[in-house]
Amino acid sequence: MAVEFLRTELRVANTLLDLVQSRTDARANTRRRDEARAAYDEVEKQLGEGGSLALSEREQVELTIGVTELGRRLGVTRRLLVQDVAHRAR
Numbered sequence: 001m002a003v004e005f006l007r008t009e010l011r012v013a014n015t016l017l018d019l020v021q022s023r024t025d026a027r028a029n030t031r032r033r034d035e036a037r038a039a040y041d042e043v044e045k046q047l048g049e050g051g052s053l054a055l056s057e058r059e060q061v062e063l064t065i066g067v068t069e070l071g072r073r074l075g076v077t078r079r080l081l082v083q084d085v086a087h088r089a090r
Contacts, residue, residue: 010066013039043067
């Protein structure tokens with residue numbers, strides 16, 4: 001259930017950023033980017049050291065790739081790298 005929530009967060013955030021690219025309302029676009037960033041922060045928090053989710057290695061990799069791509073779109077540098085996922089799964 002929690003994994004599906006994080007997947008949904010990533011999907012919605014990417015949709016919001018798609019809208020930013022196709023719309024011209026600056027105020028709405030700022031709100032969309034802020035909401036996408038909030039989703040990024042939540043997934044990042046859950047994947048980080050303080051996260052309490054028990055994820056399989058496959059789920060960790062999937063979500064890490066997704067949040068990394070979202071961060072790239074937002075102009076954010078990831079703190080948790082994909083190789084860290086493999087290390088944490090041991």
